[in-house]
Amino acid sequence: MSVFAAVIDNLFCDPNIARDAVYIADGGAPILVRVVTRCADEITRFGDARLWSDTTRIDLRVAEVPNPRPGDRIEIGTEAFLIQGEPVRDRERLVWTVNLRPA
Numbered sequence: 635m636s637v638f639a640a641v642i643d644n645l646f647c648d649p650n651i652a653r654d655a656v657y658i659a660d661g662g663a664p665i666l667v668r669v670v671t672r673c674a675d676e677i678t679r680f681g682d683a684r685l686w687s688d689t690t691r692i693d694l695r696v697a698e699v700p701n702p703r704p705g706d707r708i709e710i711g712t713e714a715f716l717i718q719g720e721p722v723r724d725r726e727r728l729v730w731t732v733n734l735r736p737a
Contacts, residue, residue: 638726646670646695655692656709657699667698669710672731690715690734696723702730707737 635643646652646668655669670693678685692710694702702721707714715734722731 636726639728642695642726642728653710656707657694657702658707658709660703660705660707664709665698667694669694669708671710692732692734694721694730694732696728696730699730702732708732708734 652668652670655667657665657667659665672691672693692708702717704717704719706717708717709715714737716737717732718735719733723729724731
């Protein structure tokens with residue numbers, strides 16, 4: 635295991651940073667995973683206008699979810715979300731960042 639992988643595992647195990655969630659691939663069985671939530675505002679430019687939108691992003695470990703796809707479901711507590719857009723991996727190929735929308 636690389637040093638980076640060990641650090642990622644520690645971050646995802648920390649109860650102050652990550653939390654339990656359920657990942658359900660389209661047509662698959664539920665899997666208990668750990669996620670790091672990021673609810674950031676996003677500003678998109680459209681011509682001269684700037685559009686503000688509330689976003690929900692999470693990080694998933696590649697070791698737990700090797701191939702997330704748009705339409706897969708994530709349940710965090712009592713909230714359910716669907717992955718929208720293409721997931722993006724980090725440079726070390728250890729973490730997926732995915733955009734979510736309410737289910």
